[in-house]
Amino acid sequence: MHALLRVAAITALAATGATAITVSAIGARVYDVSQKGRAFQPAALVIKRGETVQVLNDDADLLHHAYVDAPDFTFDSGDQEPGEKARIVFPVVGTFAVLCGIHPKMKLTVRVEER
Numbered sequence: 001m002h003a004l005l006r007v008a009a010i011t012a013l014a015a016t017g018a019t020a021i022t023v024s025a026i027g028a029r030v031y032d033v034s035q036k037g038r039a040f041q042p043a044a045l046v047i048k049r050g051e052t053v054q055v056l057n058d059d060a061d062l063l064h065h066a067y068v069d070a071p072d073f074t075f076d077s078g079d080q081e082p083g084e085k086a087r088i089v090f091p092v093v094g095t096f097a098v099l100c101g102i103h104p105k106m107k108l109t110v111r112v113e114e115r
């Protein structure tokens, strides 16, 4: 990262808190995924290693609970109340299923490619 950008990232971090760390310090994309109506939308993504998938519980009255359980990568959001977002950073290359612990039919496939 360019030195000026790094300074900007640190300044943003000081100003706005943790959200700025993930976006600015890594400098990688964040992919937003809806869970409305008990379905991940989009249902499939192709991203680069180190990028972030942000799953939002945009259902008004349902809990969701996103998790990944792969041999080389695991993630667990805990219960997501309506309005809550969970950020999943994928550190390894591969194809991963993001599932919901509450709604077994929900599935998001994330293919992570080398940068």
Ligand SMILES: [Cu+2]
Residues within 6 Å of the ligand: 035, 038, 063, 064, 065, 100, 101, 102, 103, 106
């Ligand atoms: Cu769910």
